Amino acid sequence: MTVGCGGGASGAELGAKLIELGRLVDVVNLQFSSVAAEFAQTDEYDQEGFDSPISWIKANCHLAGGAAGDRVCAGEQLDRLGESEVALAEGRIGFAHFALLAKTAAAVGERFDETKLLRKAEKLSVRSFRNACMHARHAADPDGFVNEEKQGVEARSLTMSTADDGTVLLNCILDKVGGAAVQTALEPLAKRAGKDDDRLRDRRLADALVDIAMHALDTGLVPQRTHLQVTTSLETLLGLSGAPAAEMEFSLPISAKAVERLACDCSVTRILLGSDSTVIDVGRARRVISGPQRKALNVRDRGCVWPGCDRPASWTSGHHLVHWIRNGSTDLPNLTLLCYRHHWMVHEGDWQIVRTDVGSILTIPPITSFQQPPRGPD
Ligand SMILES: [Zn+2]
Numbered sequence: 001m002t003v004g005c006g007g008g009a010s011g012a013e014l015g016a017k018l019i020e021l022g023r024l025v026d027v028v029n030l031q032f033s034s035v036a037a038e039f040a041q042t043d044e045y046d047q048e049g050f051d052s053p054i055s056w057i058k059a060n061c062h063l064a065g066g067a068a069g070d071r072v073c074a075g076e077q078l079d080r081l082g083e084s085e086v087a088l089a090e091g092r093i094g095f096a097h098f099a100l101l102a103k104t105a106a107a108v109g110e111r112f113d114e115t116k117l118l119r120k121a122e123k124l125s126v127r128s129f130r131n132a133c134m135h136a137r138h139a140a141d142p143d144g145f146v147n148e149e150k151q152g153v154e155a156r157s158l159t160m161s162t163a164d165d166g167t168v169l170l171n172c173i174l175d176k177v178g179g180a181a182v183q184t185a186l187e188p189l190a191k192r193a194g195k196d197d198d199r200l201r202d203r204r205l206a207d208a209l210v211d212i213a214m215h216a217l218d219t220g221l222v223p224q225r226t227h228l229q230v231t232t233s234l235e236t237l238l239g240l241s242g243a244p245a246a247e248m249e250f251s252l253p254i255s256a257k258a259v260e261r262l263a264c265d266c267s268v269t270r271i272l273l274g275s276d277s278t279v280i281d282v283g284r285a286r287r288v289i290s291g292p293q294r295k296a297l298n299v300r301d302r303g304c305v306w307p308g309c310d311r312p313a314s315w316t317s318g319h320h321l322v323h324w325i326r327n328g329s330t331d332l333p334n335l336t337l338l339c340y341r342h343h344w345m346v347h348e349g350d351w352q353i354v355r356t357d358v359g360s361i362l363t364i365p366p367i368t369s370f371q372q373p374p375r376g377p378d
Pocket residue numbers: 260261264265318319320343346347
């Protein structure tokens with residue numbers, strides 16, 4: 001088998017070759033589907049100890065579950081999809097279109113109108129055609145459509161597991177409506193915050209999820225327990241060397257920096273332990289930013305003060321410019337609003353934030369080793 005066009009092929013020649021290869025792959029996929037459907041009629045998978053033909057195909061043909069299922073379905077519906085088979089052979093639709101036609105045919109049964117839907121498949125991208133198929137399914141069988149949605153809700157699941165280093169792994173399955181709600185809530189929070197925000201999208205989405213959790217805790221949306229509970233010693237809070245880490249409910253021990261941030265606006269229920277391990281200060285004491293103070297702070301700062309950040313006040317923490325641990329006062333001139341991420345950047349990320357004499361905010365990045373000023377000749 002020869003691969004490629006040989007050296008020196010033009011872009012247009014390579015493009016033509018790709019289209020031709022893509023069509024061949026589609027045709028082979030359809031042949032695969034036909035055999036897969038036939039295979040599914042046998043009990044070979046059972047003989048070999050698999051729970052379904054799709055599991056067998058997944059394992060032996062190196063496919064994801066969805067891809068294996070699509071092929072079996074495409075093969076099963078092949079007899080009803082004569083026009084579509086021709087369209088695929090002629091390169092007017094791809095295999096992904098064909099698989100969607102097959103799934104729709106299987107779902108709506110007698111009411112399936114191949115000609116009408118194929119016309120759409122020829123015009124639409126795979127993604128848009130998926131929507132068109134959903135509409136066709138709804139039109140043909142609204143009750144079945146609702147039932148599928150109900151099943152989707154019943155199948156919701158979220159598992160949380162903790163790795164050895166305390167990292168929490170989330171694995172979540174949501175129905176389309178629930179998923180859309182989560183996505184709609186996360187997306188605006190996952191936008192880049194300012195031009196210097198170089199977080200990747202995955203990171204921004206994860207940050208957004210944590211933001212929502214913090215916001216829920218801060219605003220009392222979580223009915224029973226509205227504050228993170230941290231147990232720490234004064235030595236840890238002061239960042240003294242040799243101090244133990246702090247403890248937080250549902251987490252492995254956390255660093256002094258994290259405690260410093262959480263304690264900064266006192267959104268944690270603090271339990272400070274003296275050197276003899278007795279509780280010396282339970283709950284939110286005098287460093288709490290009081291209700292009226294927080295209101296005045298919200299009016300003054302309106303939201304996160306970080307340049308370029310647009311998080312409103314309800315999505316922020318009150319930050320002490322000089323931490324109360326180091327005798328900073330809990331008065332307006334020493335307080336400022338920062339969103340959860342920028343608050344994190346100041347405490348754990350070692351950024352500095354300074355209010356100038358004219359009241360504007362300056363942010364200074366941490367000095368990293370490669371930014372250190374060059375040393376003069378010895
Ligand atoms: Zn702070």
